[in-house]
Amino acid sequence: METTVSSASPRPWPLAPAPTAAAGPLLSVRDLCRHFPIRSRGFGRKVTGTVRALDDVSFDLFPGETLGLVGESGSGKTTTARCILRALAPTSGEVIFRPPGGRPVDLARLSDRELKPLRTQMQMIFQDPFSSLNPRMTVGQIVGEPLVIHGLAKGDALDARVDDILRRVGLKPEHRSYYPHAFSGGQRQRIGIARALIMRPSLIVADEAVSALDVSVQAQVLNLLKDLQAEFRLTYLFVAHNLDVVRHFCDRVAVMYAGRIVELAPAAQLFAAPRHPYTKALLAAVPWPDPDVKMKFDVPGEIADPSRLPSGCAFHPRCKQCFAPCLSQRPLLLDPVGDAHFVACHLHDPSHQHVA
């Protein structure tokens, strides 16, 4: 198999558009919750508890921007992504989607039938390029399947569109008749990207899209995603746990902990001056590839168990700055200084007269 060099001609990236009220968000998530019941064994299957995988998550996603969703396992970042695309039905809350040139709709309330035409507008890129491609289908079938399902193209027109998108992601039209096993991890991820883009969506949800790739291939795929964003004016919701990648790739970043957003800020600001104690601990624990930047090894405690969340702020048992309100009151996501740097922490809540 010949190697594939980066996609089309390299071009400078346009600056990401500043989130302006005039443009209006493409997606507005409001108080999104997803709770999973815990049932007892045996006949009754009585509900004995609830896993609050997602609890009152709210954020806006503006056209053309990349919003990073970071957090550790169980923080709810993948659940958020799946609820937005309705791969999971949210328990409550709103997901207002404003398709370009269409009426705003609440994705959380639509029936499956009403949802189907909207699915052309929102697509997902998955983590594992080995399990997300059907090994019995050729690349042409995999990439063309969305068009077939939605009845948008067939015959030569279908082949032409598949060839076109394969070229744009850095593959060749000849690859149409190959099976996924013939490709390396990076090339498979390109196939997954081609499948997502062939519908010309406006929203792409990328769930750990580069996490399974080696670092040199990861760089190729990140460059490709940036190029395609400029070319197709895509909006990305980029779910990831690699903070290094997020800092580079995202315009804004939301940090999740135990099913909630604890901090939301422009990427540069979040990494330069984090406000939430959890974000600070997380950034200090990252092993940066520079021997002069020392990481901290002493982050205390375990990640909160979403079935037995601590009272008040879920991070308080691990927080060195914990004080009275943290034990009882849930902090709200506020913008205390008015600089679009949101934080859910009592230390930064002006209503508490506490000096941090």
Next chain:
Amino acid sequence: MSEALSATCHLHSPPNREDFVLAVDGLRTHFATDDGDVPAVDGVTFSIRRGRTLALVGESGCGKSVTSLSILRLIQPPGKITGGRILLHSARAGDIDITALGENSPQLYQVRGGLISMIFQEPMSALSPVHTIGDQITEAIFLHRRVSSAEAHRLAVEMLGKVGLSAPEERFGQYPHELSGGMRQRVVIAMALVCRPELLIADEPTTALDVTIQAQILGLIKTLQREIGCSVLLITHDLGVVAQMADDVAVMYLGRIVEHGAVRDLLKDPRHPYTQGLLKSIPSLNSGGRLASIPGSVPLLTEIPAGCPFHPRCAHAKPGLCDTGAPPMLRPVAPGRGVACLRAEEIAAGVAGGVAGADGK
């Protein structure tokens, strides 16, 4: 041949038994498959300083895990060590040529788990789901030490406390499924270190863990290494973990070491084009904008290019020089630095053409 190799390729040549715990010399581990001979490890030479940490880094398929499994003689058919020597300079048991030991010799069992132990990426694969944590740790003790069961129990509980498990007496009777991923990895570390090995091989020990838990486990390995005084061979793909943990680094590509040196020298001033490309693909080491990436992908081990195996992806490759003959050998370019690149000096001096050279560093 062997003497000449060690003189040019060891980090601090010639390796002597006082300073080095392990010397690997020209190791070859090949797999006979239907697609032909797969040279997963092909002439790897390095040594590990006593009490220090050597990181073996590289991308998937570069042979770093096969190297570590070869050291413990855990290679299963169709794999086979076809050449080279692995010398353990044990302070307790003297010099042992691991490659010469019989498959079932008592000495090999003494080496495995006694003198050298290993922790793996996925803690659950190293733990038995049907035995208690205590039973699994005491089993390791009974294999290597003649102690009473009361003493073994005491040692195991003490070790569980050392790896940071709360209420170690209670944990002793628990099963692995009752613990979180980070806690399980702590148990695996307790199992590995309870017999006070002289070398700990950690194969991607934190790759499956979250960032804050990874920090705890890495910190634990550092602390216990100091306490026990063991050396560590750290296998990883994460250059961040390397920067924070290692004293020395060896970079592998397609079954060979392409560059080695002290961690700061190597990360701040990489000399091999592959190491340079690897570091430039890391977002935080980029100045912004497009990421530099290494073009193409890693070839299959059955289709290793002639000459320098990296030449089809290298911006500095010179036709007629880099694409013919045997793969370049590691050779010293500075004190403690070895690079397997024919054009290392030209690249360092900035006179070699090519895209990566124009980027600067």
